[in-house]
Amino acid sequence: MSMIRMVAVVACLALGLGPALAQLSQTAPVVEALQKWGLIGTWSLDCGRPPGGNHIHIRYVVRPGGKAMTERDYGDTSRNDSNEITGATINADGSLTMVVDFQSLGGQIRTFALMRDRPDRVRALWNRGPDGVYSVQDGRFTANGNETPWQYKCN
Numbered sequence: 001m002s003m004i005r006m007v008a009v010v011a012c013l014a015l016g017l018g019p020a021l022a023q024l025s026q027t028a029p030v031v032e033a034l035q036k037w038g039l040i041g042t043w044s045l046d047c048g049r050p051p052g053g054n055h056i057h058i059r060y061v062v063r064p065g066g067k068a069m070t071e072r073d074y075g076d077t078s079r080n081d082s083n084e085i086t087g088a089t090i091n092a093d094g095s096l097t098m099v100v101d102f103q104s105l106g107g108q109i110r111t112f113a114l115m116r117d118r119p120d121r122v123r124a125l126w127n128r129g130p131d132g133v134y135s136v137q138d139g140r141f142t143a144n145g146n147e148t149p150w151q152y153k154c155n
Contacts, residue, residue: 030068033088034060037096038119038153047154051075057154060085070100087111095125112136120153 034040044057051057052075059071068085086109087099097113112127125148127136134142141148 028066030085030088031062031066033090033096034062034068034085037088037090038116039096039114039122042154043122043151044154045149045151047152058151072104115139121150122153123150124148 039060040062042057042059044051045055047057049055051073055075057073059073061069061071063069068088069082070085071080071082073080081102081104083100083102083104085098086101087097089097091097091113093115095113095115097111099109099111102108102110109130110127113125114122115125116122123139124136125139126134128134136142136148139148140146
């Protein structure tokens with residue numbers, strides 16, 4: 001157990017915050033995996049370009065209370081969204097598998113894996129919906145066969 005998590009658990013117990021402890025125990029493994037893999041921060045195809053149109057910035061954040069979220073910034077507040085990351089696992093091959101509850105897509109649960117070739121560059125390895133249908137497989141979009149693009153860490 002990390003020192004930060006241990007201190008948080010002790011604080012919750014000392015203050016009688018059982019519900020906070022329960023939430024911490026559910027979210028801590030997800031947050032730990034995201035932090036260890038280096039995903040927390042903002043990612044984009046081109047960090048020098050502001051979000052807008054089809055160019056988005058994706059932020060992976062930890063909110064107060066310990067919830068891990070993915071926030072998509074389209075440069076348009078009516079399109080921007082924030083969705084909970086409910087699972088995260090670092091795989092033996094070094095990729096990261098995540099489960100995201102996309103409330104913005106009607107509560108659709110999507111599972112996907114990211115790969116990286118260096119700490120500041122990632123791309124989608126695969127992505128499947130709740131029906132098991134892949135939109136990305138083997139690093140390629142299933143619709144057109146194009147390779148998924150690299151995203152760069154902006155901060």
